[in-house]
Amino acid sequence: xxxxPTAFIRRFDPASWLTxxxxxxxxxLFAAFAGVARSHAFAAALAVMAAAAACVESLIxxxxxxxxxxxxxxxxxxxxxxxxxxxxxxxxx
Numbered sequence: 001x002x003x004x005p006t007a008f009i010r011r012f013d014p015a016s017w018l019t020x021x022x023x024x025x026x027x028x029l030f031a032a033f034a035g036v037a038r039s040h041a042f043a044a045a046l047a048v049m050a051a052a053a054a055c056v057e058s059l060i061x062x063x064x065x066x067x068x069x070x071x072x073x074x075x076x077x078x079x080x081x082x083x084x085x086x087x088x089x090x091x092x093x
Contacts, residue, residue: 016073023078026053027085043093047086054082 012020030053034045061068061075068076 013072019073019075019078023081027082041093043089047089047093050082050086050089054079054086057082 030046030049034042034049057075057079061079064075066074066076070076
């Protein structure tokens with residue numbers, strides 16, 4: 001039996017879906033802003049914004065008392081994802 005490539009996404013709970021949507025919306029807004037603000041250095045601008053977002057998400061997660069290894073996706077996971085975006089943008093800049 002062949003599984004659909006996106007079958008793992010269907011297992012997310014509502015809180016994880018909200019976290020994924022928040023991350024993707026923020027990432028799209030950052031990419032749009034980086035493209036408009038500094039079109040000649042898109043990757044560098046995206047790297048700076050992703051690093052700032054990772055710090056902000058970590059601070060919010062710390063202040064709200066979220067657990068880093070919770071069973072659902074939370075702000076710690078978003079912080080890690082933004083750090084990965086930062087690392088990729090720095091690699092390509």
